[in-house]
Amino acid sequence: MNKEQIMRKARLIYNPVSGKEIMRNNLADILDAIEKAGYEASAFATTPEPDSAKNEATRAAKAGFELVVAAGGDGTINEVVNGIAGLKKRPKMAIIPAGTTNDYARALKVPRSNVKAAAEVIQKQQTVKMDIGKAADTYFINIAAGGSLTELTYEVPSELKSIFGYLAYLAKGAEMLPRIKPTKMRLVYEGGEYEGNASMFFLGLTNSIGGFETIAPDAKLDDGKFSLIVVKTANLFEIVRLITLVLNGGKHVNDSKVLYVKTSFLDASLIDTDKKMMINLDGEYGGDAPMSFENLHQHIEFYANTDEIDDNAILGTVDPEEKEAGIELVKEFEKIKDEDLDQDE
Numbered sequence: 001m002n003k004e005q006i007m008r009k010a011r012l013i014y015n016p017v018s019g020k021e022i023m024r025n026n027l028a029d030i031l032d033a034i035e036k037a038g039y040e041a042s043a044f045a046t047t048p049e050p051d052s053a054k055n056e057a058t059r060a061a062k063a064g065f066e067l068v069v070a071a072g073g074d075g076t077i078n079e080v081v082n083g084i085a086g087l088k089k090r091p092k093m094a095i096i097p098a099g100t101t102n103d104y105a106r107a108l109k110v111p112r113s114n115v116k117a118a119a120e121v122i123q124k125q126q127t128v129k130m131d132i133g134k135a136a137d138t139y140f141i142n143i144a145a146g147g148s149l150t151e152l153t154y155e156v157p158s159e160l161k162s163i164f165g166y167l168a169y170l171a172k173g174a175e176m177l178p179r180i181k182p183t184k185m186r187l188v189y190e191g192g193e194y195e196g197n198a199s200m201f202f203l204g205l206t207n208s209i210g211g212f213e214t215i216a217p218d219a220k221l222d223d224g225k226f227s228l229i230v231v232k233t234a235n236l237f238e239i240v241r242l243i244t245l246v247l248n249g250g251k252h253v254n255d256s257k258v259l260y261v262k263t264s265f266l267d268a269s270l271i272d273t274d275k276k277m278m279i280n281l282d283g284e285y286g287g288d289a290p291m292s293f294e295n296l297h298q299h300i301e302f303y304a305n306t307d308e309i310d311d312n313a314i315l316g317t318v319d320p321e322e323k324e325a326g327i328e329l330v331k332e333f334e335k336i337k338d339e340d341l342d343q344d345e
Helices: 003-007 027-036 052-062 074-084 103-108 115-124 150-155 158-172 174-179 236-247 320-344
Strands: 009-014 040-045 067-072 092-097 127-135 138-140 143-146 183-189 192-198 200-204 226-231 258-263 265-270 278-281 284-288 291-303
Touching: 009 027, 009 052, 009 074, 027 040, 027 067, 027 115, 052 067, 052 074, 067 074, 067 115, 074 092, 074 103, 074 138, 092 103, 092 115, 115 291, 127 278, 138 284, 150 278, 183 226, 192 226, 200 265, 226 265, 284 291
Parallel strands: 009 040, 009 067, 067 092, 092 291
Antiparallel strands: 127 138, 127 291, 143 200, 143 278, 183 192, 183 265, 200 226, 226 258, 265 291, 278 284
16 A cells, blocks of 8 residues: 555544444444545544534535545435535545445445445445436435325334335325325426326436335436336326336336336426425425436446446345335235225225
């Protein structure tokens, strides 16, 4: 290791309460792993103040740190990305998952159950220049979505998210599904336009969403394209069928009730301007439509375990436990469907 390598600086930005304080308890080992990768490492513990991680990421980047390591859940990673994405000179990033779903770690094949092993990925010196999304002045790393089906997400408690991941939103909102109404929306994307009823539009940057890898089955990490999914129905029976197809290898993308295309941008608006459509960015409320989304091609370079990433960036199948959770979810929907039929009779 030469002198120049030793002098490279890395800033670890970590959430001290993520994963039952797993970061705090392993801080020395993590910093040691980063230093063995050739960086002079220091740490910053986030605080409850708004934008704590974001502000520190901006400060570190402007101070000349060559690497920023985000440690925590996907929310912490999103905040750090928002701290550096708008800068002309952006440091490399690495992630240490210590949250619940850890979609981004799954996409980059970073170990999700051992924070020290996750830090050691940096030592492999393998990186991917990742696409990220931009919506107005906010950046997102994994998803953007809108529509009445998506709005169920805001009522899901965090403990339920940790069990089911993204589809837990539907588990919590199962009793609300019969009340889901179609939204008349206009979606302008690369090479086309959709105008009509839909219960949800969904933009994905990776194929790992809530722990499931079949929602956007052929998503690539660095091709400059979103995976756009439009669910063109609000009918309970058809939504249950589509979820079943998701669990059955991502076959929903070929269904007539789904629009599935690749696009570098999206302009989303409502046909009825008196209505409101909330936008979800990486699982959190991000404002209201109309909104434009842009794919920033290969915008941030992340350390990744590229030996384990498929050459075509098709990252595998659903873990058995997650598939079982999805099957239980479909059963819950079926119960509701049967109850509705009984009431109709």
